[in-house]
Amino acid sequence: MNDGILVYLHCKSKDDDFHQHVLAVGEYQEWSFRDNIAGTTLYWCTMDANTLHASFEIYNAKRDDSKCDSQCNRTMKNDGGYFYNQFQGRWEKMLFWNIPKLTPV
Numbered sequence: 001m002n003d004g005i006l007v008y009l010h011c012k013s014k015d016d017d018f019h020q021h022v023l024a025v026g027e028y029q030e031w032s033f034r035d036n037i038a039g040t041t042l043y044w045c046t047m048d049a050n051t052l053h054a055s056f057e058i059y060n061a062k063r064d065d066s067k068c069d070s071q072c073n074r075t076m077k078n079d080g081g082y083f084y085n086q087f088q089g090r091w092e093k094m095l096f097w098n099i100p101k102l103t104p105v
Contacts (some may be wrong), residue, residue, distance in 0.1 A: 003101045007076060011045040011058055035061045047076070052099050056081065067092075 009029060010020040021029045035041040041061040047054045057063075064072055066087070073084035081095030 003078070005050050005078070005099060008048040009045055010047075011043055013041070013043045016043075035065070039065070049076075050099050052097055054095070054097055056095050 004025065007023040008020055009023055011018045011029070011031075013033075016033070018029070018031055023029065033041070033043075039061050041059065042057060043059040045056060045058045047056075058074060059072055064083075067083065068086040071084075071086060073086075075082045075084075075091070076095075078099045078101070080093050080097055082091040083094045084090075085092050
């Protein structure tokens with residue numbers, strides 16, 4: 001995000017909870033995991049940023065195995081969430097929202 005917007009991000013799976021993190025511009029959250037043997041690994045997040053509250057899948061093995069294997073990078077911007085396609089070397093917009101810029105008081 002830009003414009004000084006803080007992002008309150010809480011990500012988890014059925015078995016793991018990464019707890020809420022407050023991220024400012026340029027900060028990030030990182031974790032590692034391995035897909036389960038059944039190929040059904042799923043992580044989701046809730047996010048609050050300015051006036052937006054969103055819930056979304058941040059990693060779904062069935063969807064993302066064809067896009068990344070060693071690093072599944074994501075970035076959140078004011079207009080949506082972008083997932084990095086490691087095999088094609090490009091960012092893909094996967095989540096859509098609009099967070100207005102903060103107005104000075």
